[in-house]
Amino acid sequence: MNSAFTHKGEKILKWMKEQPSKNFRKIQEQLVEAKCSMSNGTPEAVAITCAVMSFFSEKEETVYKCVEAAATKADIEKNLPDMxxxxxxxxxxxxxxxxxxSIDGVVVNDHISTFAxxxxxxxCSYYNFNIMYPLDCAATLEFIQRCFVGINPDRGSKVQVKKNCKRYSQTHPKVLSLISAIADVDWRS
Incomplete structure (x- = not known):
């Protein structure tokens, strides 16, 4: 995942700079500030993920929550999602x-050193435990699956199915749109 963030992340950051959206400009400003404070690559990886979620109009909290540095594991477990x-x-x-x-509202690993x-x-937890992607962040997770991890099935999806709807069997259209937009920026350079 680190090499994917390095190689493909550069293209996404380049694409993000060309976007007129206020959200993208805010992410860029936060990235510049964070790069001055940290040198471990975390700000870029977070900015890439936030930009992708912003493009899909998905809330960042569905994938990545931020808490105070002094928060304890017990405090955090009181308010965690099931996914x-x-x-x-x-x-x-x-x-x-x-x-x-955290998985199912329980912290399962509390010693992770980098965002990537x-x-x-x-x-991996979605795949190892066969958890369907929640609708709140399905496009982002599918984008990560296809662009960073390289799992590109021709048919089928891990997106949750809405009640009384057919199973989603194609690539999410927003994911295809973002991949196309990034490829276009990369091609023009």
Whole structure:
């Protein structure tokens, strides 16, 4: 996942700079500030993930929560979602210095050193425990699956099915749109 963030992340950051959205500009500003404070690559990985979620209009908290650096494991477990979630400790998402992974409202790993490692564990938990992607963050997780991890099935999806709806069997259209937009920026350079 680290090499994917390095190689493909550069293209996503380049694409993000060309976008007129206020959300993307805010993410860029936060990234510049965070890079001055940290040098471990976490700010870039977080910025990439936040940009992807912003493009899909998905809330960052569904994948990555940020808590105060002094928060304890017991305090955090009181308010965790049932779906897998990455928790960062710090002033902001991009300035988090340590991470935890929770599944089913329970912290299962509290010694994760980088965001990319935590995101990889988060993603793997969906596959290892055969958990469907929640609708709140389905496009982001599918994008990670296809672009960073390289799992590209021709048919089928891990997206939760709404009641009385057919199972989603194609690639999410928003994911295809983002992949196309990033490829277009990369091609023009």
């Amino acid at each position: 897998p979630c990455l928790i960062g400790f710090g002033e902001s998402r991009m300035l988090a210095s340590r991470f935890m992974l 490692a935590g995101l990889a564990m988060l993603f």
